[in-house]
Amino acid sequence: MANPNHPKYRRIVVQIDTSSSYSEVFHVAVDIAVKLGAELHGVFVEDKNLLNIGGLDFVREFSQFMPTAQNLDSSRLEEQLKALARRARSQLEQEAVSRNITAGFHTVREEFGSESATIVADVDLIIIERTSRSLLPSTLFLLPQDKAGQQAVRPILLLKGDRTLSGPLVVLCDSQGSLQSCLNVGSSLVQTEKQEILVLPCIATASDDGLLVENLKGIARDAAANIRIASPVKPEAEVIFSRLSASNNLLILARNGTLTRDRILLQKLIESRHPILFV
Incomplete structure (x- = not known):
């Protein structure tokens, strides 16, 4: 539906x-x-x-x-x-x-x-x-x-060349406020009902990890998609890439979020093998 x-x-x-x-x-x-x-x-x-x-x-x-x-x-x-x-x-x-x-x-x-x-x-x-x-x-x-x-x-x-969007979709989430729009746009590109959307919280400090994850889970429960909330990671390219699958993932992130303002991280994401959707 x-x-x-x-x-x-x-x-x-x-x-x-x-x-x-x-x-x-x-x-x-x-x-x-x-x-x-x-x-x-x-x-x-x-x-x-x-x-x-x-x-x-x-x-x-x-x-x-x-x-x-x-x-x-x-x-x-x-x-x-x-x-x-x-x-x-x-x-x-x-x-x-x-x-x-x-x-x-x-x-x-x-x-x-x-x-x-x-x-x-x-x-x-x-x-x-x-x-x-x-x-x-x-x-x-x-x-x-x-x-x-x-x-x-x-x-x-x-x-990224001929890479399709058939792999798992990964929302790089830097805030609760950006998740809903990323899910709305990202889920419209899902190829099959079984295709998973992984929400990967990316935050610099661990002080409010638990609260953020619980809030994200609440948003995910209301979404009409196959969504899984992962444990938080630091907003560093090597750490993020280590949590992705071997195949190319479609990375989804907020257009004006903290992740895109990190020019080093943004450059590494652009240079990676993964297609990116800026919302």
């Missing part, structure tokens, strides 16, 4: 650029769109810095198809980017047609501007591949602001 607390997904954006493994990420993104009954839109982000490099006299291009180094021409670079975008668009459309979902495609320049804001204005989920340069602060990873100047609240799914 559907959980009434699940968010409704109408429109999903999958963001790629020249560094993305888009063939793999499109396949997984289409699977997600099919499960959630949503339309899928690809956004190809052109690297403006790469285009600027093409105008520098001292930059040369080396290729196995040319006997000597050539000047890096901005117009040729732009054509290459457009060709890559066309190939990505064609693949996304083919995947969408084969799975009977609605798909769209847009190309934007790297710096986030009004064009990008319009594209993601009505988006319920943003998908990015880990190798993408989209992890830079000026891109969708940090989310655009809405018209009121407030940070837009949209889950971001950070995929």
Whole structure:
């Protein structure tokens, strides 16, 4: 039975650029769109810095198809980017047609501007591949602001190549207040009723471990999902990874929680093999 607390997904954006493994990420993104009954839109982000490099006299291009180094021409670079975008668009459309979902495609320049804001204005989920340069602060990873100047609240799914979401889901919980929203979004991505959601409390001090775990258990009992509360761990990457299964887990954590404010921990999570869902 559907959980009434699940968010409704109408429109999903999958963001790629020249560094993305888009063939793999499109396949997984289409699977997600099919499960959630949503339309899928690809956004190809052109690297403006790469285009600027093409105008520098001292930059040369080396290729196995040319006997000597050539000047890096901005117009040729732009054509290459457009060709890559066309190939990505064609693949996304083919995947969408084969799975009977609605798909769209847009190309934007790297710096986030009004064009990008319009594209993601009505988006319920943003998908990015880990190798993408989209992890830079000026891109969708940090989310655009809405018209009121407030940070837009949209889950971001950070995929790792062709890794699926079929493994156990793990909520890295740094507070009682963030658990419910993580469970609501995370449980909507559960593939089967038997798929477990593990809640792993991550707190720096042990003074209130017992109270936090009891409160988390109360929230879990009211949720329509297969949820297990684990014993608390310190918010350290090595400790967290030691509690995960050998297969890839989908890690779920609060977008503005204490864990994401720890830049060292966040970097290690991003570099790990595990997909991450920021709520």
